[in-house]
Amino acid sequence: MIRKRSLVRRTAAVAAAGAAALVLAACGGGGDSTAGHGGHDSSATTSVSASAPASASQGKHNAADVAFAKGMIPHHRQAVEMADLAPGRAQSAEVKKLAADIKKAQDPEIKTLSGWLTTWGEEVPAEGAMDHSMHGSGGMMTEQEMAELKKASGKAFDTAFMEMMIKHHEGAVEMPKTEQADGAYAPAKKMAGQIIASQSAEIEQMNKLLGKS
Known part of the structure; x- marks a missing residue:
């Protein structure tokens, strides 16, 4: 019985720690979504859009x-x-x-x-x-x-x-x-x-x- 209680407590503690980590991660992601995450997305998009026409232009002429x-x-x-x-x-x-x-x-x-x-x-x-x-x-x-x-x-x-x-x-x-x-x-x-x-x-x-x- 004592062993069972200890296992339950340990499981609850692990679950609580996991939940806290998720909350922190969510906050961190939301906090710098414009400067960090959002910035990364926009730079990735710029990189793709810039390289695509460059490679495509190899075959295009005017x-x-x-x-x-x-x-x-x-x-x-x-x-x-x-x-x-x-x-x-x-x-x-x-x-x-x-x-x-x-x-x-x-x-x-x-x-x-x-x-x-x-x-x-x-x-x-x-x-x-x-x-x-x-x-x-x-x-x-x-x-x-x-x-x-x-x-x-x-x-x-x-x-x-x-x-x-x-x-x-x-x-x-x-x-x-x-x-x-x-x-x-x-x-x-x-x-x-x-x-x-x-x-x-x-x-x-x-x-x-x-x-x-």
Whole structure:
């Protein structure tokens, strides 16, 4: 009997302690529901909502992305056409290397940009078709300027090539800047950043070779 009473008391004490703990927990949770619990919920929600669009945007594109790809392809094509002239006409080893580097960087970008447009159901600019419409804008060379470059050789070619390529690069850099500001497709924005960095570095290099900086 004594053993039974002691067991009952012990059980009651445990139950009372458990109830007290529950009450304390409830009070604690309610007391900081705005700063603690509520704050945690809101930060978790922010984290989820912020990361979801970021991952989803990898596959989404908008009109700015399309304009970037369609504008960059003919621009790159002309730069590659200019670079192709260097091996047989340039005198300076630096100019030859620069031309090779430009072609090496821009040829794969043309393929990537064309692939994006195809995936998006957009038309890839035809070879030469858009080039002429863009001449004189965005740093694009005119047909006359291209013809003069093709006639030049030696030091005259080196100078003309670098002066024209600086103008070409300066025009090209504006398109990726717009893409970074307005585009939605993450890989295109990443490429835009790479173009700005590489072409800005090449502009600096050419200005140094021309003795302009």
